Amino acid sequence: MADVKIERKDSVMCAYVSGEIDHHSAAEIRETIDRALIAKDINLLTMDFGGVTFMDSSGVGLILGRYKLLSALGGRLVIQGTPPSVNRMLKLAGITKIIEFKGETADETC
Amino acid sequence: MADVKIERKDSVMCAYVSGEIDHHSAAEIRETIDRALIAKDINLLTMDFGGVTFMDSSGVGLILGRYKLLSALGGRLVIQGTPPSVNRMLKLAGITKIIEFKGETADETC
Amino acid sequence: MKPVNYVKFTFLSRSINESFARGAIAAFAAQLDPTVEQLADIKTAVSEAVTNCIVHAYPADVGQIQITAAVYENERLVITITDKGVGIADVEAARQPMFTTGGAERAGLGFAVMESFMDNVKVRSKLGKGTRVTLIKQLHMREHTSRPLFCAA
Amino acid sequence: MKPVNYVKFTFLSRSINESFARGAIAAFAAQLDPTVEQLADIKTAVSEAVTNCIVHAYPADVGQIQITAAVYENERLVITITDKGVGIADVEAARQPMFTTGGAERAGLGFAVMESFMDNVKVRSKLGKGTRVTLIKQLHMREHTSRPLFCAA
Ligand SMILES: Nc1ncnc2c1ncn2[C@@H]1O[C@H](COP(=O)(O)OP(=O)(O)O)[C@@H](O)[C@H]1O
Ligand SMILES: Nc1ncnc2c1ncn2[C@@H]1O[C@H](COP(=O)(O)OP(=O)(O)O)[C@@H](O)[C@H]1O
Numbered sequence: 001m002a003d004v005k006i007e008r009k010d011s012v013m014c015a016y017v018s019g020e021i022d023h024h025s026a027a028e029i030r031e032t033i034d035r036a037l038i039a040k041d042i043n044l045l046t047m048d049f050g051g052v053t054f055m056d057s058s059g060v061g062l063i064l065g066r067y068k069l070l071s072a073l074g075g076r077l078v079i080q081g082t083p084p085s086v087n088r089m090l091k092l093a094g095i096t097k098i099i100e101f102k103g104e105t106a107d108e109t110c
Numbered sequence: 111m112a113d114v115k116i117e118r119k120d121s122v123m124c125a126y127v128s129g130e131i132d133h134h135s136a137a138e139i140r141e142t143i144d145r146a147l148i149a150k151d152i153n154l155l156t157m158d159f160g161g162v163t164f165m166d167s168s169g170v171g172l173i174l175g176r177y178k179l180l181s182a183l184g185g186r187l188v189i190q191g192t193p194p195s196v197n198r199m200l201k202l203a204g205i206t207k208i209i210e211f212k213g214e215t216a217d218e219t220c
Numbered sequence: 221m222k223p224v225n226y227v228k229f230t231f232l233s234r235s236i237n238e239s240f241a242r243g244a245i246a247a248f249a250a251q252l253d254p255t256v257e258q259l260a261d262i263k264t265a266v267s268e269a270v271t272n273c274i275v276h277a278y279p280a281d282v283g284q285i286q287i288t289a290a291v292y293e294n295e296r297l298v299i300t301i302t303d304k305g306v307g308i309a310d311v312e313a314a315r316q317p318m319f320t321t322g323g324a325e326r327a328g329l330g331f332a333v334m335e336s337f338m339d340n341v342k343v344r345s346k347l348g349k350g351t352r353v354t355l356i357k358q359l360h361m362r363e364h365t366s367r368p369l370f371c372a373a
Numbered sequence: 374m375k376p377v378n379y380v381k382f383t384f385l386s387r388s389i390n391e392s393f394a395r396g397a398i399a400a401f402a403a404q405l406d407p408t409v410e411q412l413a414d415i416k417t418a419v420s421e422a423v424t425n426c427i428v429h430a431y432p433a434d435v436g437q438i439q440i441t442a443a444v445y446e447n448e449r450l451v452i453t454i455t456d457k458g459v460g461i462a463d464v465e466a467a468r469q470p471m472f473t474t475g476g477a478e479r480a481g482l483g484f485a486v487m488e489s490f491m492d493n494v495k496v497r498s499k500l501g502k503g504t505r506v507t508l509i510k511q512l513h514m515r516e517h518t519s520r521p522l523f524c525a526a
Contacts, residue, residue: 001250001392022395023424024388030478054395054413056420057482065478085413092489093482111239111403132242133271134235140325164242164260166267167329175325195260202336203329225389229382229397236378236404243400244382247393 003051004029006036007110011043011075014110018051021059030062034069043075046102046110050081059086060093067099078102080110113161114139116146117220121153121185124220128161131169140172144179153185156212156220160191169196170203177209188212190220223290223298225251233274233283233303241270241287248289249297252359261337262297262357268330269301269353275322277305277351299355308345315343376443376451378404386427386436386456394423394440401442402450405512414490415450415510421483422454422506428475430458430504452508461498468496 002025005016015033019025037045045066049055063079070077080102082090090096112135115126125143129135147155155176159165173189180187190212192200200206227248231237242263249262266287273285286302308314315335320328334341340356380401384390395416402415419440426438439455461467468488473481487494493509 022391022420024391056417057480057486060480061478132238132267134238166264167327167333170327170329171325225387227384231380234378240400244397247396251389
């Protein structure tokens with residue numbers, strides 16, 4: 001139901017997530033991202049939610065999990081392209097202040 | 111799930127069917143068309159299937175029923191805009207030779 | 221053979237539930253990654269079988285319809301549609317194209333559609349007891365194609 | 374009050390069935406002609422409740438999940454999600470936002486989402502026996518708007 005495409009350039013990685021994010025698909029997305037993160041020394045991960053058509057609270061866990069992992073690795077997480085339904089979930093979760101949304105500088109987004 | 115829009119001009123009537131045609135919605139579509147057919151003296155009914163996203167054999171019954179009604183009233187039925195899935199059903203039903211598809215003359219289509 | 225996954229559901233023989241039934245089966249069949257056409261075939265066959273319960277099995281009253289769907293290891297999808305309605309006197313005759321007891325608005329094509337759109341159709345029926353239709357479709361997992369994506373990071 | 378329409382379904386606590394469950398409920402709820410947002414709310418709440426059965430109720434094995442959905446005359450939709458799993462020791466504590474026993478990848482927001490997206494959420498649970506979550510949403514039939522169509526016949 002969900003899909004994730006990984007693009008890497010030097011220490012910057014972008015993960016394009018699409019489809020439906022639930023507990024089932026979040027596990028697959030997490031594994032794909034973490035495998036790529038650990039294989040290479042990444043200090044900026046951008047997660048793009050432009051193609052997401054459904055997300056329950058498992059998506060919040062997915063974001064928080066990557067946030068913590070990046071912090072532990074000394075890197076940063078940036079979120080972009082979140083559709084209204086995802087924004088609503090992030091607001092409800094109260095993580096819009098913790099998590100960094102698409103920065104002003106072009107080099108940190110995909 | 112399904113919708114039907116009726117347009118009439120003199121003795122010519124067009125019915126634009128859209129959505130999913132099953133036994134449930136076919137009953138509603140039939141009532142709408144037949145009410146309009148009987149209210150005015152119609153001798154050409156064009157049924158447009160351009161917006162149909164699903165059709166089971168109830169749709170064949172719907173077409174055959176209108177075909178018979180029109181014949182009884184001394185009128186004609188023309189079918190147009192059938193998507194591939196509808197064509198497949200009509201072929202399986204073997205009614206593509208009985209039923210008239212969109213004619214060459216512009217005045218009998220919507 | 222034991223199914224890898226299955227679902228069973230029960231609902232009333234109201235015509236509004238025809239779309240529910242094929243929608244629910246489509247949601248279940250999605251795990252087999254069917255093509256758009258395969259999914260349309262399955263939905264159409266289920267719609268025919270459920271309509272038959274509503275129109276023929278319980279002609280005068282509202283009864284219960286039970287559906288089961290099971291996925292087997294070889295990607296075989298097996299769906300049963302069961303009613304406790306009037307039953308079919310002569311199953312062989314009922315399966316003939318154009319045969320209908322349903323009046324002018326029924327085309328008599330339900331079974332023909334099920335047979336044409338599925339790989340195998342079984343019908344068990346007992347007069348006064350009800351009918352079970354089994355629909356079988358063999359699906360093959362398609363290769364996942366990845367769309368190319370460019371990241372200008 | 375008796376429901377106008379209802380469905381009951383049973384399936385295995387496999388994570389692949391999360392999407393099936395919300396898809397099936399969406400197909401059932403469609404008869405109430407919900408807005409896109411109402412449908413998304415219902416799907417999300419069901420997804421949370423079903424995920425809880427899969428993750429928490431049956432942490433080590435595969436169990437059965439039962440869902441019922443009923444429509445009442447006043448366009449009230451009542452959904453129950455029932456498991457026979459481990460149960461919840463302290464329901465009040467479990468319902469608090471951020472409370473989770475599920476580890477780092479669970480946000481502890483399942484109940485908060487259900488409460489925010491539905492009109493009423495009830496939880497009954499017994500340790501070692503299982504849990505039933507009831508989700509209630511009041512829908513209002515919208516006016517059907519007709520798109521204008523031109524026929525040059
Ligand atoms: N579940 C059922 N219970 C009782 N009779 C049935 C059932 N399904 C089919 N039949 C009988 O078989 C006939 C043929 O069915 P079908 O090929 O689906 O065409 P149709 O539904 O258009 O009549 C029906 O007209 C009916 O007499
Ligand atoms: N069906 C259930 N069976 C057993 N425990 C449950 C069930 N549903 C919820 N819980 C308990 O309630 C806690 C909070 O659930 P929830 O708010 O959905 O957040 P999360 O699923 O992210 O943990 C869970 O961590 C679990 O301990």
